[in-house]
Amino acid sequence: MQEGGVVPLQVHAFGMDQFRGKAYDWTQGALTQRPILFNRREDLMYAAIRQAKAKTGTAEELARRIKEGAIPIISDVEGFMAYYVVYAPDDTVTAISIFNNHAGAEEANRRAIAWIEQNLAPLLAGQATAVAGPVIVHTLA
Numbered sequence: 001m002q003e004g005g006v007v008p009l010q011v012h013a014f015g016m017d018q019f020r021g022k023a024y025d026w027t028q029g030a031l032t033q034r035p036i037l038f039n040r041r042e043d044l045m046y047a048a049i050r051q052a053k054a055k056t057g058t059a060e061e062l063a064r065r066i067k068e069g070a071i072p073i074i075s076d077v078e079g080f081m082a083y084y085v086v087y088a089p090d091d092t093v094t095a096i097s098i099f100n101n102h103a104g105a106e107e108a109n110r111r112a113i114a115w116i117e118q119n120l121a122p123l124l125a126g127q128a129t130a131v132a133g134p135v136i137v138h139t140l141a
Contacts, residue, residue, distance in 0.1 A: 074127075
C-alpha cells in the first residue's frame with residue numbers, strides 16, 4: 001500500500017497471439033477445437049475480472065452498493081457487453097465484465113479498483129485483485 005492508502009493497481013493482460021485463429025467449444029463433455037468463428041482481433045471478447053474476500057454477512061450491502069455504484073461506472077466503458085457478480089460460499093466476491101476490446105477491459109479494471117477502494121473497503125477483508133484477458137472459450141444456451 002502506498003502513502004495515503006492508495007493500492008497500486010496491477011492489471012495483467014495476456015497476449016492474443018497464441019489464441020489467434022483458434023476457437024474451442026465444450027461439446028459432449030469435452031473441450032475440442034472447432035472451425036474458426038473469428039479471425040480479427042475486433043471479433044474477440046475480453047473479460048475484466050475483479051476478486052476480493054468479503055467480510056461475513058456483507059453480501060446484501062455489497063450487492064446494493066455494486067448495483068448503485070459500480071454498474072453505472074463499468075457499463076459506461078466503451079465496448080461494454082455484460083456484467084456479472086458471483087458471491088461464493090467462502091465470501092469470495094468475483095465481478096466479471098465482458099468487453100468487445102481489450103482496452104475496455106483494462107479501463108474497467110482501473111475504474112473498478114478505484115471505486116472498490118473508495119466504496120467497498122469497509123466491507124472487504126482484504127484488497128481486491130484485477131486481471132484482464134481474452135475470452136478463449138465460451139458458450140451460450
